[in-house]
Structures are given as C-alpha cells and as structure tokens.
Amino acid sequence: MTDxxxxxxxxxxxxxxQGTRSAARRRALxxxxxxxxxxxxxxxxxxxxxxxxxAGPPDAYAVExxxxxxxxxxxxxxxxxxxxxxxxxxRMPLVDRNLLRLAAYELTARPEVPTAVVxxxxxxxxxxxxxxxxxxxxxxxxAAIAAEVRGPA
Numbered sequence: 001m002t003d004x005x006x007x008x009x010x011x012x013x014x015x016x017x018q019g020t021r022s023a024a025r026r027r028a029l030x031x032x033x034x035x036x037x038x039x040x041x042x043x044x045x046x047x048x049x050x051x052x053x054x055a056g057p058p059d060a061y062a063v064e065x066x067x068x069x070x071x072x073x074x075x076x077x078x079x080x081x082x083x084x085x086x087x088x089x090x091r092m093p094l095v096d097r098n099l100l101r102l103a104a105y106e107l108t109a110r111p112e113v114p115t116a117v118v119x120x121x122x123x124x125x126x127x128x129x130x131x132x133x134x135x136x137x138x139x140x141x142x143a144a145i146a147a148e149v150r151g152p153a
Contacts, residue, residue, distance in 0.1 A: 021113075024061035025102060025121055029129075031058065031066050032098040042070035068105045069098075076104045083144035084137075095130040096138060103142050108149050115146045 027049075035045040046066050050057045058066070069076060077089045080100045089097055103122040106113050119142050126134035 021061055022121060024059050024065065026125065027055075027058045027062040028065035028069070029095075029098055029102055029125060031062070032069055032102060033094055036094055036098055042066060065102055065105060068109055069101045072105060072109070073101070076101045076108075079104055079108070079145050079148070080141060083141045083148070093130055093134065096126060096134050099125055099130070099138060100141055103138070104145050107142070107146050111150070115150055119143065119146065 031045050031049050032042065034040075035042045038045070046058070046063065049055070080097075081087075081089055084092070084100075092100070099122055103118050106118045107115065119139065122142055123135045123139050126138040130138075
C-alpha cells in the first residue's frame with residue numbers, strides 16, 4: 001500500500017467476514033481505539049461509524065461491546081490496572097489498553113462466551129495490531145482478570 005507520496009505503509013490487516021463475533025470484536029476495537037486516540041466521546045465515534053457508507057454500520061454485537069466498555073469504563077480500568085503489575089492504564093499502548101477493555105468487558109458481562117475464546121481472540125489481535133510483546137502482556141492481564149471473575153480454568 002502506498003500513500004500519495006509513493007511511500008509504502010504497513011499493509012491493511014485482513015478484513016474478517018461481517019457477522020462473525022471476530023469481526024464484531026475487531027470493529028469494536030477500531031471504534032474504541034479511535035475514540036481514545038482522538039479523545040472524543042465513544043458515543044460520538046460510534047454514531048459516526050453507524051453512518052459510514054464504506055464499511056457499513058457495525059453489527060449488533062460490536063455495538064453491544066462498545067456500549068458495554070463505555071458504560072463500564074471505570075470498573076474495567078480498575079480491573080485492568082489491578083491485574084497489570086507495574087503498569088498504569090495511561091502508560092499502555094492505545095491498542096493494548098482498548099483491547100484489554102474490550103476483552104475484560106466480555107469476561108465480566110458475557111459469561112456464555114468461553115474464556116478461552118475471549119483470551120485467544122484478544123491475544124491474536126494484540127499480535128496483529130500492537131507491539132511484539134503485546135500478545136504476552138495481554139495474555140497475562142486477561143488471565144488474571146479471568147481467574148478473578150470466572151474462577152480458575
């Protein structure tokens with residue numbers, strides 16, 4: 001992929017089929033990341049995504065995830081902060097922070113989603129979209145949260 005100046009940028013991550021929970025998680029992460037990056041209210045960014053003619057509106061599960069994270073942000077951040085030894089929420093890379101919020105919401109609010117699915121998907125997104133160490137970091141934090149809210153595996 002090249003920009004207007006002919007420089008090559010990172011390749012676009014593969015798009016997941018619409019309607020899958022994986023695609024919903026990815027879309028929710030995009031919305032949460034954008035709101036955090038631009039320091040805009042989540043509801044404002046979500047409204048803009050609902051009107052996106054190119055990508056189309058996010059599906060119901062993505063909206064539920066975004067709304068759930070936005071509505072439970074202080075509690076989610078407290079859980080993440082307690083589980084992330086020597087890290088504050090503010091110091092975390094934006095992708096990791098929002099991915100942890102998203103997965104922590106699923107662990108706490110969606111008990112029918114298997115713990116392994118939540119962790120695996122979050123780890124894969126971290127490896128794909130964040131730093132080289134993010135997969136291990138996300139795994140450790142989410143494993144601690146999962147043990148606290150769902151009990152030992």
